Amino acid sequence: MTLDHTYISELAASEGxxxxxxxxxxxxRGSKGLYFLxxxxxxxxxxxxxxxxxxxxxxxxxxxxxxxxxxxxVTGLVRADERQVGGFELQVTRAELIHQAEEYPITPxxxxxxxxxxxxxxxxxxxxxxxxMRVRNRVxxxxxxxxxxxxxxxxxxxxxxxxxxxxxxxxxxxxYFDTKAYLTQSGQLHGEAMAMAMxxxxxxxxxxxxxxxxxxxxxxxxxxxxxxxxxYDLAMxxxxxxxxxxxxxxxxxxxxxxxxxxxxxxxxxxxxxxGPFPRLTYTEAVDLLKSDDTRRMVTEKMAALTDExxxxxxxxxxxxxxxxQAKKWEKRKMDAREIDIQTRLTxxxxxxxxxxxxxxxxxxxxxxxxxxxxxxxxITWHYDRPIIVHRFPQEFKAFYMKRDPDNDRLALGxxxxxxxxxxxIVGGGERATDLAFLQRQVxxxxxxxxxxxxxxxxxxxxxxxxxxxxxxLERTVTWICGLHHLRETIPFPRTLDRLYP
RNA sequence: UCCUCGGUAGCUCAGCGGUAGAGCAUGCGGCUGUUAACCGCAGGGUCGUAGGUUCGAAUCCUACCCGGGGAGCCA
Numbered sequence: 001m002t003l004d005h006t007y008i009s010e011l012a013a014s015e016g017x018x019x020x021x022x023x024x025x026x027x028x029r030g031s032k033g034l035y036f037l038x039x040x041x042x043x044x045x046x047x048x049x050x051x052x053x054x055x056x057x058x059x060x061x062x063x064x065x066x067x068x069x070x071x072x073x074v075t076g077l078v079r080a081d082e083r084q085v086g087g088f089e090l091q092v093t094r095a096e097l098i099h100q101a102e103e104y105p106i107t108p109x110x111x112x113x114x115x116x117x118x119x120x121x122x123x124x125x126x127x128x129x130x131x132x133m134r135v136r137n138r139v140x141x142x143x144x145x146x147x148x149x150x151x152x153x154x155x156x157x158x159x160x161x162x163x164x165x166x167x168x169x170x171x172x173x174x175x176y177f178d179t180k181a182y183l184t185q186s187g188q189l190h191g192e193a194m195a196m197a198m199x200x201x202x203x204x205x206x207x208x209x210x211x212x213x214x215x216x217x218x219x220x221x222x223x224x225x226x227x228x229x230x231x232y233d234l235a236m237x238x239x240x241x242x243x244x245x246x247x248x249x250x251x252x253x254x255x256x257x258x259x260x261x262x263x264x265x266x267x268x269x270x271x272x273x274x275g276p277f278p279r280l281t282y283t284e285a286v287d288l289l290k291s292d293d294t295r296r297m298v299t300e301k302m303a304a305l306t307d308e309x310x311x312x313x314x315x316x317x318x319x320x321x322x323x324x325q326a327k328k329w330e331k332r333k334m335d336a337r338e339i340d341i342q343t344r345l346t347x348x349x350x351x352x353x354x355x356x357x358x359x360x361x362x363x364x365x366x367x368x369x370x371x372x373x374x375x376x377x378x379i380t381w382h383y384d385r386p387i388i389v390h391r392f393p394q395e396f397k398a399f400y401m402k403r404d405p406d407n408d409r410l411a412l413g414x415x416x417x418x419x420x421x422x423x424x425i426v427g428g429g430e431r432a433t434d435l436a437f438l439q440r441q442v443x444x445x446x447x448x449x450x451x452x453x454x455x456x457x458x459x460x461x462x463x464x465x466x467x468x469x470x471x472x473l474e475r476t477v478t479w480i481c482g483l484h485h486l487r488e489t490i491p492f493p494r495t496l497d498r499l500y501p
Numbered sequence: 502u503c504c505u506c507g508g509u510a511g512c513u514c515a516g517c518g519g520u521a522g523a524g525c526a527u528g529c530g531g532c533u534g535u536u537a538a539c540c541g542c543a544g545g546g547u548c549g550u551a552g553g554u555u556c557g558a559a560u561c562c563u564a565c566c567c568g569g570g571g572a573g574c575c576a
Contacts, residue, residue: 049535107511476576
C-alpha cells in the first residue's frame with residue numbers, strides 16, 4: 001500500500017526530500033515569526049520548523065493556533081540535524097490543522113500517579129509510555145518467535161472455567177446462565193491436555209487473580225505465557241526457561257535501545273543476563289539466605305546507602321547556599337533536582353528501615369516455609385543475573401507437582417528470579433504422572449474430586465513425563481524496562497480498586 | 502484484612518490558628534534557532550465530605566469517603 005505521508009521513523013530515507021508528516025503536537029516553542037512544532041506520530045518525534053516568511057498565511061495560522069495534542073499534517077524538507085531527537089528536522093512549507101485540541105490535561109510537567117491513572121487513555125501518548133509499550137511489543141514477539149522457531153504450537157486455554165481448582169478466594173466469580181463460572185487463574189491443566197495432543201505447546205493469554213494485593217508487583221488481570229512440553233523433565237524445563245529469557249533480553253537490547261534510553265534503563269545488568277543462569281536448590285538457597293555472606297552483604301549495602309544519603313544531604317546544603325544568587329531558570333533546575341533528591345532520600349530511608357527487618361526475617365527463616373519477597377530479594381542480590389531455584393518442600397507447592405524421586409519431601413518445582421530485586425518472573429516444574437498419586441493429592445488438599453475427572457484421564461491414556469512453566473509478561477517487561485511498578489507495563493492496568501479507564 | 506502516608510487553582514505542590522500562595526497549563530503582549538525555551542500582564546479556589554473545639558479553622562479533634570505506599574499471597 002502506498003501512503004500519502006511519511007512516518008517519522010522512516011525520515012532517514014527521505015533526507016533532502018520534501019515529505020508530509022501526520023501526527024499530533026507534542027510540544028511547541030516559538031519566538032517572533034518562528035515556531036518549533038514537536039510532532040508525534042507514534043513512530044517517533046520530529047521537530048518541525050515554521051518560519052512566518054516561508055509559508056502561506058493559512059499554514060502560519062495553523063502553526064500559531066495549534067495547541068498541545070492538536071492533530072496536524074505538515075509538509076516540508078527533511079534536514080539532518082544532530083541536535084534533534086531522531087536526528088532530523090522538517091523545514092515546513094505547508095501546515096494543515098486537522099483538529100484543534102481542547103486544553104490538554106497532561107502538561108509537560110510532572111503529575112501524580114492517581115491523576116495519570118485516571119487519564120491512562122491519554123497518558124499512553126507520553127514518551128515514557130510509548131517506550132514501555134514498544135518494549136512490551138518486542139517481548140511479546142520474542143516469545144512467539146522463540147517458541148514458534150522450535151516447533152511449539154500456540155494454543156489457547158479457556159478464560160471462563162466452570163470449576164474452582166485451588167479454592168475460590170482468589171477467583172473472580174460470575175453468573176453463567178444457571179450456574180457459576182470463574183475467570184481463569186492459570187491455563188496449566190488445560191495446557192497439559194493440549195501438550196498430550198500436540199507434543200509441545202504454549203498458551204498466551206490473560207489471567208485473573210482476585211487477590212487483595214496492593215503492591216508494585218500485582219495486577220488483577222495480567223498476561224501469562226505457559227509452555228507445556230511432553231517428555232520434558234525438570235532439567236530440560238529449566239534449560240528452556242533460561243534460553244527463552246536470554247533470547248527475550250537479547251532481542252530487547254538489540255531492537256529497543258532508544259526505548260531503554262528514554263526510560264533511563266542502565267543496560268549493563270541486562271547485558272549480563274546470559275546463560276548459564278546459576279541453579280540452586282531450595283535447600284542451598286536457604287543456606288545462602290542465612291549465611292554470613294548475606295549478613296556481610298546487608299551491612300555493606302547499608303553502609304553504601306548511608307554514604308549516598310550523606311552525599312545527597314551535602315549537595316542539598318550546597319544548593320541552598322547558592323539558591324539566593326541563582327537566576328530564575330537555575331532556580332527551576334535546582335527545584336527539580338531538589339525533588340529528585342527528596343525522592344531518592346525517601347527511598348534510602350525506606351531501605352535503611354527495611355534492611356534490618358529483612359535480615360531479621362532471613363535469620364529467623366526455617367527450612368520448609370516459602371520465601372517471602374524480602375528473602376527472594378536478598379538471595380538475588382548475591383548474583384548479577386537471573387537465578388533458578390528448584391526442588392522446594394512439597395508442602396507449599398501445588399498438588400500436581402511431581403515428587404523428587406531422591407527425596408519425597410521435595411517437589412520438582414522451579415522458579416526463575418530476576419536480578420536487581422525484581423524477583424519471581426517464572427514458576428513451574430515437572431508434573432506428576434501417576435494417577436493414584438494425583439488422586440491421593442487431590443484428597444489431601446481438600447479439592448473437589450469431580451472437577452478433575454478430565455484431568456485424571458490424561459493419566460489414564462498414555463501418561464508421560466511432562467513439564468511446563470508460567471512466565472508473567474508484565475513482570476518480565478518491568479524488569480527489562482527497569483521500572484519501579486508493573487502497572488505501567490500494560491495499556492490499561494486493572495488493580496484492586498481500578499477498573500477505569 | 503492489617504500497617505502507614507496523603508486529599509488546597511486544570512496539574513504539581515507550599516501554607517499547619519489571624520486577609521488563599523507559587524510554578525506549570527490557559528488567554529493576551531514581547532522576542533527570528535528554541536530543546537520541559539524565555540520575559541511581562543491577566544483570569545482561575547465551597548482548601549475531600551459531615552460534624553465538633555474556638556472570637557476566629559485550609560490549619561486542631563472525631564467520623565466517613567477517595568487515593569498512594571507496604572505486609573500477607575502470588576506471576
